[in-house]
Amino acid sequence: MQTVETARADDDALTPPALKEGHSDWPSFKKFLGLFPLSTSMLVVGMALTLLVQSYVVFRELGHLFLVGTEWDPVYGSYGALPFLAGTLLTSVLALLLSLPLSMAMAILLGEYLRSGLFSSFLQGVLELLAGIPSIVYGFWGLMVLVPFVRVLQETVGAPTFGVSVMAASLLLAVMVTPYAASVGAEVLRLVPQDLKEAAYALGATRLEVLLGVSLPYARSGLFAGMMLSFGRALGETMAVTMVIGNANRLPTSVWEPASTMASVIANEFAEAVEEMHLLSLVALGFLLMVVTVAISLASKWIIQHLAGGEGR
Amino acid sequence: MESAVLKVENLVVSYDGRRVLHGVSMEIPEGSVVAIMGPSGCGKTTLIRAMNRMHEVSGNASTEGRILLRGQDIYAMDPIEVRRRIGMVFQRPNPFPHLSIYDNVLAGYRLNGIRLSRAQADSLVEEMLRKVYLWDEVKDKLKQRGTFLSGGQQQRLCIARALAMRPEVLLLDEPTSSLDPKATAKIEELVVELKRSVTIVMVTHNTGQAARISDYTAFMYLGELVEFGPTDRLFTVPRDRRTEEYLMGKFG
Amino acid sequence: MSLSFRKFLDRAFLLLLVLLFGVAAMFLLLLLGYVFVKGGGVVNLGFLTSMPKPVGEEGGGVLNGIVGSLLISFVGLLLAVPVGVLTGVFLAEFPGSRLSKLAALAIDVLQATPSIVIGILVYLWVVVPMRGFSGLSGAVALSLIMLPVVARSTEETVKMLPPSLKEAAYALGVPYHRIVLRVLLPSSFSGIATGVLLSLSRALGETAPILFTAFGSPYLVLNLLKPMAALPLIVFNYAKSPYEVWHQKAWGASLVLLVIVLVLNTTSKWVSNRWKVRF
Numbered sequence: 001m002q003t004v005e006t007a008r009a010d011d012d013a014l015t016p017p018a019l020k021e022g023h024s025d026w027p028s029f030k031k032f033l034g035l036f037p038l039s040t041s042m043l044v045v046g047m048a049l050t051l052l053v054q055s056y057v058v059f060r061e062l063g064h065l066f067l068v069g070t071e072w073d074p075v076y077g078s079y080g081a082l083p084f085l086a087g088t089l090l091t092s093v094l095a096l097l098l099s100l101p102l103s104m105a106m107a108i109l110l111g112e113y114l115r116s117g118l119f120s121s122f123l124q125g126v127l128e129l130l131a132g133i134p135s136i137v138y139g140f141w142g143l144m145v146l147v148p149f150v151r152v153l154q155e156t157v158g159a160p161t162f163g164v165s166v167m168a169a170s171l172l173l174a175v176m177v178t179p180y181a182a183s184v185g186a187e188v189l190r191l192v193p194q195d196l197k198e199a200a201y202a203l204g205a206t207r208l209e210v211l212l213g214v215s216l217p218y219a220r221s222g223l224f225a226g227m228m229l230s231f232g233r234a235l236g237e238t239m240a241v242t243m244v245i246g247n248a249n250r251l252p253t254s255v256w257e258p259a260s261t262m263a264s265v266i267a268n269e270f271a272e273a274v275e276e277m278h279l280l281s282l283v284a285l286g287f288l289l290m291v292v293t294v295a296i297s298l299a300s301k302w303i304i305q306h307l308a309g310g311e312g313r
Numbered sequence: 314m315e316s317a318v319l320k321v322e323n324l325v326v327s328y329d330g331r332r333v334l335h336g337v338s339m340e341i342p343e344g345s346v347v348a349i350m351g352p353s354g355c356g357k358t359t360l361i362r363a364m365n366r367m368h369e370v371s372g373n374a375s376t377e378g379r380i381l382l383r384g385q386d387i388y389a390m391d392p393i394e395v396r397r398r399i400g401m402v403f404q405r406p407n408p409f410p411h412l413s414i415y416d417n418v419l420a421g422y423r424l425n426g427i428r429l430s431r432a433q434a435d436s437l438v439e440e441m442l443r444k445v446y447l448w449d450e451v452k453d454k455l456k457q458r459g460t461f462l463s464g465g466q467q468q469r470l471c472i473a474r475a476l477a478m479r480p481e482v483l484l485l486d487e488p489t490s491s492l493d494p495k496a497t498a499k500i501e502e503l504v505v506e507l508k509r510s511v512t513i514v515m516v517t518h519n520t521g522q523a524a525r526i527s528d529y530t531a532f533m534y535l536g537e538l539v540e541f542g543p544t545d546r547l548f549t550v551p552r553d554r555r556t557e558e559y560l561m562g563k564f565g
Numbered sequence: 566m567s568l569s570f571r572k573f574l575d576r577a578f579l580l581l582l583v584l585l586f587g588v589a590a591m592f593l594l595l596l597l598g599y600v601f602v603k604g605g606g607v608v609n610l611g612f613l614t615s616m617p618k619p620v621g622e623e624g625g626g627v628l629n630g631i632v633g634s635l636l637i638s639f640v641g642l643l644l645a646v647p648v649g650v651l652t653g654v655f656l657a658e659f660p661g662s663r664l665s666k667l668a669a670l671a672i673d674v675l676q677a678t679p680s681i682v683i684g685i686l687v688y689l690w691v692v693v694p695m696r697g698f699s700g701l702s703g704a705v706a707l708s709l710i711m712l713p714v715v716a717r718s719t720e721e722t723v724k725m726l727p728p729s730l731k732e733a734a735y736a737l738g739v740p741y742h743r744i745v746l747r748v749l750l751p752s753s754f755s756g757i758a759t760g761v762l763l764s765l766s767r768a769l770g771e772t773a774p775i776l777f778t779a780f781g782s783p784y785l786v787l788n789l790l791k792p793m794a795a796l797p798l799i800v801f802n803y804a805k806s807p808y809e810v811w812h813q814k815a816w817g818a819s820l821v822l823l824v825i826v827l828v829l830n831t832t833s834k835w836v837s838n839r840w841k842v843r844f
Contacts, residue, residue: 029742030659036651037668040712044671047678047686054689105585113579126590132830133596134770136797137819140804141596144812175592206575236679238773239797243804263681263773270685271777283689286682297677370735371728397738407729411752421737424747471733478737 048290055284061277066284072249072265074273079281083251087259088289090166090252091241092234095173099181099230102174106182107223111189112211131179139243142172147244159256164246166255172240177230184229184304188222189215221307228300236293238263262289318343318512319364319399319482324378326359326368333359336378337538339531341482346504346513348527348544350520352564355533357516361484364514365399366392382481397421400475404487406467408459408474415455417470418442421478441473444510445503465496469503476511483507485515489522501526520560524548532556597823604820607813613821617783617799620808627818629785633794637700637779638768640789641707642761649712650757653719654745660724668716676713683709684774692778700786700793703779710771711764718760722753755840762833766826772797796822 058066062079069080106127114120147163150171154161192215200210216223246258247268260268262285273279317340326334334356341347349357362368364380366387379386387395408417418438422429429437438455442448447469451462459470468488475483485504489497504513505526517523523530524544531541532553540553551557558564611626618625652672656665683706691702730752734744750757775781781798782791796818803815 029745032742033651033655033658033745034664036648037655037664037671040648040652040675040716041664041667041671043709044674048674050686050689051682101585102589105582106589109582109586113582123586126586126593128830129597129827130589130593132766132826134772134797134822134826136770136772136800136804137600137823138596140800140815140819141599143804144816145595145599175589178589206571208575208578209571211578232677236681238679238681239801243801263679266681266685267773267776270688271780283685286679286685290678290682293679294674294677298673301673365736367732367736370732393738393740395738396736401736403729403732403736405729407727407733409730409733409748409752411754420734421739424734424737424739424743426743474733474737 051283051287051290054280055287058277058280058284062281066281070251074269074275074278077275077277079277081262081281081285083249084260084262084265084285086251087166087245088235088261088263090255090259091169091173091245091261092231094166094170094255095177095234096227096231098170098174099178100227103178103181103185103226103230104223106178107185107189107226108211110182110186111219112215113207115190127179127182130175135176135237135239136243138172138176139240142168142240142244146172154256157256159254162246162256162258164244164258166245166252166257166259169241169245169259169261170255172244173234173237176237176240177233180233181223181226181230184226185219185223188219188226188304191222192218221303225300225303225307228296228303232293232296232300235296236263236289238267242267262286316343317341318383319514320379320381321360321364322379322381324360324363324380325376326356326363327375329373333536334363335536337533339538339541341512341514342529343512344508345528346508346515346526347529347531348523349514349516349531349533350518350523350559351533351539352559353518354535356536357533358486359536360533361486361514361516362401364482364484365396365401367396367401397478398480399482399484400478400480401484401486402468402471402475402488405491406464406471408462408467408470410458410460412459413456414451414459414462414470417459418473418477420474437477441477442470444476444507445469445473446499447473463496465492465499468492468496468500472500472503472507476507480511482512482514485513487516487518490518497522520548532559534559600816600819600823603813603816604818604823607817608820612814612817616785617814620810625814627796627799627814627821629782629794630796630799630818631821632785632787633700633779633782634769634796636787636789637703637775637793637795638707638765640701640704641711641768642765644704644708645711645715645764646761649715649760650719650750652712653716653721653757654723654749656716656720657723658745658749672713672716675709676717679773680710680771681773681776684777687774687778695790698778698780698792700779700789700791703775703793703795704789706774706778707768707771710774711768714764714767715757715760718763719753719757722756722760723749725756726752755836758840759833759837762829762836766829766833769829770797770822770826772801776801796825 066079066081067085068082069078070082071078071080072083106123110120110123114123147168150165150168151161151163196214196218197210200214205213241261242264245260245264247260247264248258249260249265252259266282266286270282273282319341321337321339324334324337325332337360349360351357359368363376368374369392376388379388382398409420412420415438416423418441419429419434439448442451447466450466459467462470489500492500501522504515507513515527527544529542530544530547532539532547534555540547540551540556547556548560551560611624613626613631614628615624615626616628652668656669659665687702687706687709691705692698695702726749730748731744734748775795775798779795780792781802782794786793800815800818800822803811803818
């Protein structure tokens with residue numbers, strides 16, 4: 001397609017050579033370019049199909065036992081995944097709750113009080129750093145620093161001092177997912193129309209009252225979406241959780257106990273899974289995890305696009 | 314009248330089924346400056362963009378009629394070739410920001426993969442920049458990005474870039490409307506000089522400008538060519554009442 | 566409520582916010598502090614340039630991990646960048662087309678998929694047919710993680726280019742494929758480079774997707790068809806072990822990893838500011 005034309009070596013006049021007839025290439029290049037989004041799409045479709053097909057075997061063989069069974073013992077061939085579903089849910093919900101004050105505080109600071117200036121950049125820097133640290137580093141640090149701290153907590157509460165536990169994982173996750181809710185929250189708070197706030201100020205409201213009465217209600221769907229995003233991230237987090245949760249394949253009865261999540265059990269057992277059913281069960285767990293995480297992410301994106309910043313328009 | 318380098322025959326242009334130009338016919342004499350004027354929405358921009366088929370680039374345009382470039386219907390030619398022979402300068406100067414001044418002048422060659430020797434390139438750049446009276450101002454900063462120049466200088470750079478392709482016709486779409494009066498005056502002087510080497514068609518929103526520098530003027534209104542003739546005559550004894558009212562400022 | 570009480574609440578609230586920020590900053594400080602101090606005690610030139618030694622022997626380093634990480638990530642880039650950039654260009658140029666909407670959805674799904682699941686997928690697609698772990702499968706997994714980031718940043722950058730750029734090129738009789746390749750892409754360079762650097766930084770830090778693809782190795786492996794070491798895997802293995810000496814090495818490896826990631830992030834910011842083509 002590359003036609004390199006050389007200008008004729010005329011003495012003075014340099015004229016661009018005339019084009020061959022019918023050279024206009026817009027439609028054909030568009031087709032060529034289109035191959036790439038097409039292959040991307042096919043890739044993802046293939047991914048979903050592969051995981052679905054491989055998991056289907058498990059669902060067909062084990063039926064609902066897979067989801068409600070509490071015994072996960074590859075040696076005996078029992079694959080009840082309820083402990084992991086529970087562990088995942090427990091740690092993620094707890095992480096979200098624990099991170100809420102932190103992320104809301106950061107969102108409000110960045111979105112309302114410190115929208116620009118030196119301290120604002122500093123705050124954003126902190127958030128970016130938190131978000132950029134690899135999860136294995138979080139995990140190792142969690143094992144070495146957070147777990148002993150949780151042991152101390154457990155002593156105080158009178159619980160068995162495992163250290164590695166649901167609580168440790170939730171605390172670590174809380175810090176890891178804070179940046180996501182914080183930056184989405186800050187963005188939607190910045191979008192609150194200035195004149196709405198000014199109307200409230202003109203009525204003699206304090207800054208806090210304007211925040212509680214005007215800004216937060218206005219931005220609530222965006223804030224909610226930010227929380228959903230955090231939650232989705234917590235669900236899928238693997239390495240940090242694996243290192244501090246204790247990897248006990250049983251249903252946790254308290255947050256001070258070790259447990260496992262869907263992601264952590266996959267990380268632990270996949271490479272050594274010898275039995276085909278064992279492997280496929282892990283694949284099925286991965287498929288479930290993907291479906292839930294993707295659904296939450298798409299939903300929160302949809303909310304941000306269609307509802308946040310559009311209130312009262 | 315001198316021979317017509319560009320002949321518009323019954324040009325009808327529609328966007329998404331809505332007619333914007335209703336059967337325009339006119340002849341652009343060689344070596345002249347033709348001004349197209351009219352109130353906003355009259356179709357003058359569509360008309361000039363139809364002359365190098367730029368109106369096809371954005372949106373759903375359908376065209377009927379012909380435009381003959383020295384006898385060849387440009388709608389039967391490859392649009393890419395049309396645009397190499399009919400150049401265009403836009404309302405807002407748009408030098409390529411990622412290219413130097415030097416490379417901007419040669420952009421038509423560079424982007425089309427046409428190789429020039431160093432000597433050819435140097436001489437072309439100097440020739441074109443001299444033509445637009447930019448050479449002395451930028452000869453020491455040829456390697457700088459084009460966006461560091463003033464608005465007027467940028468526009469002259471764009472004219473140089475278009476001229477480097479040695480077009481037969483140069484289309485100017487309101488070239489001075491984003492410039493200050495001093496820069497405008499410089500460009501107007503330039504246009505009058507350039508007609509010796511290239512035929513110029515210029516859309517203007519400023520009747521004074523049309524009167525100052527054009528040889529022929531076309532007055533458009535609501536998608537129709539209302540009147541076309543030598544500038545002196547059209548401005549002193551307009552034949553159509555609408556032309557007269559426009560010139561008197563009755564509507565803009 | 567009296568005015569002074571309301572004012573007091575206002576002040577108290579701000580104080581609360583600052584305190585909470587302090588908590589977050591404290592976590593960050595503790596994290597960075599431990600990694601830099603504990604890791605700093607272990608990392609030296611020898612650590613960076615020598616191979617791991619068995620337990621009990623003095624010394625040893627993470628050279629295989631550094632080399633392996635760089636190798637897998639760069640191959641991953643080679644796979645992800647062309648597809649990602651051109652997909653992004655298509656999305657920016659033809660936003661209304663059905664293919665664009667489908668691809669945008671696909672990218673969103675890919676980005677939301679947990680990285681461990683991507684590891685599972687590449688295991689099924691590459692490791693199983695190849696009958697073994699390999700650096701190549703690790704590279705494929707990382708490329709799937711990098712693809713959405715590169716595509717999105719390209720799309721955003723190209724979308725923000727002013728239409729006058731294309732107009733000017735069209736008016737010079739430049740055919741469309743050259744407009745894309747010689748005008749749009751060069752003008753988008755800083756945005757694309759930023760996206761590439763960010764995705765590279767993310768890929769280098771990922772552990773889960775290479776757990777059962779690249780798998781790790783005690784040797785310095787340059788053959789992509791064999792299992793390969795990587796820094797995050799080294800941290801993981803040393804961390805899981807019961808040996809104190811290896812825990813120290815894990816701090817060191819964490820420090821190296823962290824520094825690489827931070828340098829890349831900072832560089833991408835710098836590229837974004839410095840090279841931005843102003844319109």
